[in-house]
Amino acid sequence: MSGIKPKHQRLVLVSLALVAIVAAGLLAAWALRNQANYFYLPDQMMADPPAVGQAVRLGGMVAEGSIEKQPDGITISFVVTDQGDARVPVMYKGILPDLFVENSGVVAEGSLDAKGVFIADNLLAKHDENYVPRELQEMSEHQNAYRPEDTVVGYE
């Protein structure tokens, strides 16, 4: 590039940078459509289930009396429900979040298996009296007063 005029060099540089950044943007847009992880409520999951194995999140209330510990001592099964009669069975292997209780909100990250059981890799429950996962917060918006600024206190 040493043989060309500075003005042209700048033009070439700017176009290269633009091409790279537009390419990054297009790639990002394409990947976002495919890789974004969608949020489902129990009734949505019953009506229009995601593909088996597709990573999604399921949010709802833990149904009363549904938490069962399997004999291996590490697998927990429970049912996520909503105000209506939609019920999604969930299996989870792992340490339960600290405030995971029946009749309380939960967001499960994972995917459906072939039998329609939601296999959770991770559970997000109410963390403390203030911190609530964002989807739960919206679900209980009309039930509880909440303080949105508290959920991000000091996290920067």
Added chain:
Amino acid sequence: MSAELGLAALWMSAALAILQLAGGAIAQRNPDAPLAALVRPAAILQGFLAVFSFVMLLWVFAITDLSVKLVATNSHSMKPMIFKLSGAWGNHEGSMLLWVTVMALAGALIAWLERRLPEKTMQATLASQGFVAIGFYAFLLLSSNPFERLATPAVEGSGLNPLLQDIGLAFHPPTLYMGYVGLSVAFSFAVGALLTRQVNPEFARVMRPWVLGAWVFLTLGITAGSYWAYYELGWGGWWFWDPVENASLMPWLAATALLHSASVLAARDALRVWTIMLGVVAFSMSMLGTFLVRSGILTSVHAFAVDPERGSFILALLCLYIGGALLLFALRAGSVSEGQRFALVSREGALVFNNVMLSAILGIVLLGTLYPILTEAFDVRVSVGPPYFNPVGAIFTIPMLAVMAVGPMLRWREDNIDRIKLPIAIVTVLVVTAALAIVLFTSDIGVLPLLGLAFAVGLGVASFMPLRGRNLLRVPLATWGMVISHFGIAVALLGMASESAFTDEKLVAVAPGEATQLSGFTITLESVDPIAGPNWTAMEAQITAQRGDGAPVVLNPQSRHFWAPVQQTTESALLTRWDGQLYAVVGAPSPDGRWQLRLWWKPLVTLIWYGGLLIALGGTLSIIGRLSSDIRRRQRLAREADERADMAALRVENGAAPAGGAA
């Protein structure tokens, strides 16, 4: 009384910021205006007052003055002193006050010490600094007053989120803020240079320590934040691509690009417009980070709407500053004269390539972070995580790493690739051999961890190549800084790739006395006992971990229960060995007396944070090296000027004035 003093100081600082802006603006038209002379003193005084105001806030937290609303809602008389103090900035109002304090302090520093640039440029710079500060003062004073009193003092404070009662986190926000603010200073210099058309190597040299300083603080802040998330959240992960994390990563990426392009401008007087552009982008990213974290929009678009005053205020500031900066850039960039040109195969060429790659990665992180907020506005709730960020980011990271290995060996202006054929060949062979060895000796390794490991090895060796054939004692400090930072990237990359490739995980339910095996460790649960801390109680497990026939080590993971505010946290226990970390978490008991244990063996995981520290160390060495060589250069120039003046004077005395006049 302290609260009122603090508030008064804050109002006065705001007034001084206005004076600074007005004085700087007037000085552009009339350098002899009386206000122009006040710009520097105003900036210095503003620094003092802002610090005073912040000290007053620390004071009301230290004495737990419960008549101050912020103390009552965020503190508690029974908290340890260090967390009382850190509580002062562990909340919205306090952290914004910290922001402006650091910013005013930085403004005071440049007003006091910086004499290298033309005075007119300095005044424009300080005016821009004042302009940015005014927005934040207005935000604090009008919508988030930290010194607000309660009509009736509270009986007891409501405490601080226990997750935040952690020494690492106490210093995490201030570190990041110093980074953000450093970038605002760089931005102000860029505006000053653009306004007075002084985009030249001198400007780059003056701006560079601020960019480097910001970058060092951001690096430290990100490293500390990542380690905090790793051991405090008890999930065993060290990076979640969480929007709050991204909010600190994006300014870091922009600052990385900026400091490299500033180097090109300082050394070769090329990339003038690009450097200014990056200055604007880097500052925009730190504003965006502040906006994302502070507005409540991350919780939800609806949370943003619930508290519209604050959110809209920051959004307005964001638009004003970024929009204004881009407008100024668009108007003035054309008038910046052409810089030097250079060849494709040259140090600048490699730096430009990496600048573009960094910008692309920045764009990817930015889109991924904003996408959920955009879709939520249309009532589609998504989250974007590792399946997006990791592969898409890697597409640009891998070429960047390759060029990063070669670039520092190239010469400025123009170079011949044949000259460095041998080192390139060595590094290539290393990368390929490492990749083949890993494929042969491990099974089931992902593409990204494999590439990460191989490139880490190659880059680790390549980062020392610029030192070959040189007398190590005579290598400038700034070069050492570059070598160590690049090596730090390789070290961190090795840790990340190794963690994701080789982590061994186990989830078991064991009764006290029972043992389990993990990656050569025999792990026995001895007992689980209740214990009490200053403001919590816990169930603490006694675990012994024995590696092979080695001595058993006791680990004590806890499940803690805080009572102000009520919250449970999982305290992980870590066993660090040179080749990795054993990570243990205790869960809930079963009715049959067994306890859940979650165990991880994470080979080389600590390298992630050691790498971060090395990167920051390299940056610090660079600052010291650059500043000291700059001071030496100035002293030499001053001495030479003195000598010339002396010689001229001597000649005049000897009656040889006509001959000396030419000197």
